[in-house]
Amino acid sequence: MNPEPAVExxxxxxxxxxxxxxxxxxxxxxxxxxxxLAGNNGSGKTTLLKILATRLKPTRGSARVFGFDxxxxxxxxxxxVAYVSVLGxxxxxxxxxxxxxxxxxxxxxxxxxxxxxELEGKLDAxxxxxxxxxxxxxxxxxxxxxxxxxxxxxxxxxxxxLDEPYAALDQEGKSLIDDLLIExxxxxxxxxxxxxxxxxxxxxxDGVLALQDGYLRKLESSPLEVxxx
Amino acid sequence: xxxxxxxMTLARKDLMQELRSKAATVATIFFAGIVLIxxxxxxxxxxxxxAIIAPGALWVALAFAGVISAAQSYQSExxxxxxxxxxMYPIPRATIFLGKLLANWLYMSILGFVLLxxxxxxxxxxxxxxxxxxxxxxxxxxxxFALIATFYAALTANLxxxxxxxxxxxxxVVVPILLAAVRATREIAGAGNLGISLSWLQLLLAFDxxxxxxxxxxxxxxxxD
Numbered sequence: 157m158n159p160e161p162a163v164e165x166x167x168x169x170x171x172x173x174x175x176x177x178x179x180x181x182x183x184x185x186x187x188x189x190x191x192x193l194a195g196n197n198g199s200g201k202t203t204l205l206k207i208l209a210t211r212l213k214p215t216r217g218s219a220r221v222f223g224f225d226x227x228x229x230x231x232x233x234x235x236x237v238a239y240v241s242v243l244g245x246x247x248x249x250x251x252x253x254x255x256x257x258x259x260x261x262x263x264x265x266x267x268x269x270x271x272x273x274e275l276e277g278k279l280d281a282x283x284x285x286x287x288x289x290x291x292x293x294x295x296x297x298x299x300x301x302x303x304x305x306x307x308x309x310x311x312x313x314x315x316x317x318l319d320e321p322y323a324a325l326d327q328e329g330k331s332l333i334d335d336l337l338i339e340x341x342x343x344x345x346x347x348x349x350x351x352x353x354x355x356x357x358x359x360x361x362d363g364v365l366a367l368q369d370g371y372l373r374k375l376e377s378s379p380l381e382v383x384x385x
Numbered sequence: 386x387x388x389x390x391x392x393m394t395l396a397r398k399d400l401m402q403e404l405r406s407k408a409a410t411v412a413t414i415f416f417a418g419i420v421l422i423x424x425x426x427x428x429x430x431x432x433x434x435x436a437i438i439a440p441g442a443l444w445v446a447l448a449f450a451g452v453i454s455a456a457q458s459y460q461s462e463x464x465x466x467x468x469x470x471x472x473m474y475p476i477p478r479a480t481i482f483l484g485k486l487l488a489n490w491l492y493m494s495i496l497g498f499v500l501l502x503x504x505x506x507x508x509x510x511x512x513x514x515x516x517x518x519x520x521x522x523x524x525x526x527x528x529x530f531a532l533i534a535t536f537y538a539a540l541t542a543n544l545x546x547x548x549x550x551x552x553x554x555x556x557x558v559v560v561p562i563l564l565a566a567v568r569a570t571r572e573i574a575g576a577g578n579l580g581i582s583l584s585w586l587q588l589l590l591a592f593d594x595x596x597x598x599x600x601x602x603x604x605x606x607x608x609x610d
Contacts (some may be wrong), residue, residue, distance in 0.1 A: 209473050212610050234475035245470025247398065247461060249405040261394045262474040266386050291405070300465070 160223035162187040162315055162346035163208065168217035169370075170203050177203050179370035181217070187314070190337065190347040192357050194375065195367035201350035202242070204367065205317045208348070209239040221315060235264075238313035242320050244300040245307075248293035252284050252303055255292060259307045270310060278306040282332060297324035305336060316340055318349040322356070334360070391476045395484025396491070402461050403492065409457040413450035417500055420446040425507035439508035440570035444563055446500055448530065451493050452552050455534030458489055459542040468542070478605035482535065486597075490531040497523035510574045518582060519573050525589040526566030529596060533559040536600040539607050562596075565589045 163185040170178040177200040185191060193201050206212040208221060210230045218225065224232040246255045253275060260270040279285045282302040292300065301324055308316060321333045337360040340347050351357050358364060364375040386394075403409055424442040428434045462468035471481060501523065504510055512519050537555040541547040565588045572582035 211469060211473055231475055231477065234473060237473070239470075239473055241466050241470065243466030243469075245466040247402060247467050248464050249402045249461065250398070254401070258394065258398055259474075261386060262391065262471070262476055264386050264475065266390070 160187070161185060161220075162189070162222060163348070164220040166218050168204075168207070168214050168219055170200070170207060170212065171215040176215075176370055178207075178214075178367075181372045183365075183372060185346065185348070187222070187346050188341075188344045189362040190341055190360055191349070192354065192361045192364045193348055193350040193367065194352070194354055194364055195350075199367040200370060201367055202319055204372075205239060205319050205348065205350055208315070209237050209317055210234055211239070236313055237315045237317060238308045238311040239317040240301075240304045240308050240319060240321060242323060244292075244297075244304050246292045246295075246300060246303055249291055251289050251291055252279060252295070252306075253288045255303060256306055256310065260310050263311050265310070275310070278309050279303075281309065282306045283328070298326055298329050301325055302329060302332065305332065308336075314345060316345050316347045316349075318347065318351075320350055320352070322351060322353050330356075388477055388480050391480040392483045392487060395481060396487035399458060399485060399488035400491065403458075403488075406461070408460070409454040409492065412457070413453050413496060414499070416453060417446040417450040417496065418503065420449060421500065421503055421507060435508045436510060436575065439504055439510045440567045440574060442508060443497075443500060443504045443570065444526065444567050447493065447497055447527065448556075448559070448563055450496055451489075451527070451530050451534050452555070454492055454496075455489055455531070455538040456548060456551055458485055458535070459538050463542060472608055478608055479601045481608070482539070482601055482604040485539075486531055486535045486600075489535050490528050493527035493531050494524055497527050512574055515573045515579065515582075518579070518586070519570065522566060522569045522573060522582075522586060522589070525586060525593060526562060526569075529562035529566075529589060529593045530559055532593065532596040532600055533562070536604065536607070539604065562589065562592050565592065 161184050163183060165181050165183040168178060168181040169176060193204065195201050203212060207214055207219065207226070210226055210233050213227065218227070220226065221233045222236050224236070226233055250258065256275050256278060260275065276285060276288065279288055282305050284299060284302050284306065287295070287299065292303065295303070322330050325333065337347065341360065349357065354364065366373050366375050421442055424438065425435060428438050459468070462471065498520070501519065505512065533555050537551055541550045541554065544550055565585050569582050569585035569589065572578055572585065
């Protein structure tokens with residue numbers, strides 16, 4: 157396991173126009189922990205996840221992921237981070253297999269490293285093997301979410317950022333996410349999951365954080381160090 | 386995988402998407418064809434006029450079609466957060482630009498090669514033995530155009546008025562390339578001076594080299610949020 161803290165945030169802030177969505181957020185999260193990020197719609201959960209995924213730049217403050225500076229060493233950070241968005245991020249006219257093959261290539265795996273059988277194995281794991289050759293535009297929201305999980309599984313990321321992973325999923329799909337969280341935890345992955353399903357997800361978590369009025373608060377006793385609390 | 390591998394992977398992805406959807410192909414071929422036919426019809430009255438305007442007509446058709454295809458190449462990226470996901474892979478930003486550039490260039494070159502025989506027929510263009518030079522002009526001219534179009538299409542991709550802003554922003558920058566391409570085509574097709582056409586081609590090559598370096602170097606600023 158990586159000896160560095162998985163996430164270190166120092167007085168992080170993010171503004172959209174005149175709206176300060178995140179204010180003075182500081183956090184130290186040890187590697188291997190699972191954290192739920194709670195908060196109302198528009199509280200800044202997705203913004204925080206996107207900052208950690210290097211997609212958004214903070215307006216103020218700094219952040220490190222596994223010791224790498226988010227801004228100066230963004231490419232290194234991206235090697236360690238996988239983000240599952242609400243939208244899915246798939247190409248609609250490509251098939252499920254082609255999307256997964258593309259993701260494997262862009263994660264740096266060539267065709268010898270990740271074989272067809274392995275990719276099919278990931279599709280099978282998320283229940284999409286039968287839809288292997290169907291274009292994603294024909295998929296339901298739940299199927300797109302499953303494909304995003306398959307993409308997460310082929311990354312070598314140590315930090316999983318899951319944005320509403322239970323959204324749009326049926327009961328079987330939700331069980332799939334439960335299994336994913338258990339497996340990720342057993343593999344020592346650090347998981348930050350934005351979710352409204354607190355009651356269901358807290359059993360997997362080492363701690364619950366909530367974003368309120370732009371500040372990060374620790375909701376339950378946990379091994380997290382939330383400096384701004 | 387090497388950076389070159391990422392570029393090829395992304396270019397292949399864009400071309401595969403276009404082959405499936407044919408969104409740009411249908412629009413650009415139809416549009417460019419109509420532009421050529423209308424101009425041929427409008428200038429067919431006077432003897433010899435068609436051959437004079439042929440280089441301009443060809444590049445006007447290619448330029449307008451190129452704007453459509455460049456805008457379309459980012460359309461699929463915007464659906465369901467695909468471009469956002471692309472930016473979160475551990476690959477250099479430059480490979481994203483070069484991948485899209487390669488796909489756009491290949492597409493525009495093929496379009497140019499399709500429009501060339503149509504122009505020869507409708508506009509009485511006479512390439513003689515210089516047809517290889519004409520193909521080179523199309524390759525260099527479409528490269529320059531694809532460079533600017535790919536860059537500005539990324540810049541305007543997230544804007545609400547992107548369809549109207551893209552041509553307004555990119556055409557002033559792309560004018561030197563279009564002028565050089567038109568002049569080179571005129572010298573080649575009009576039985577003009579081959580030496581002069583080579584000078585214009587050298588200028589086109591210089592523009593392409595400058596733009597490829599500058600656009601690749603600053604592309605990551607365009608994608609920052």
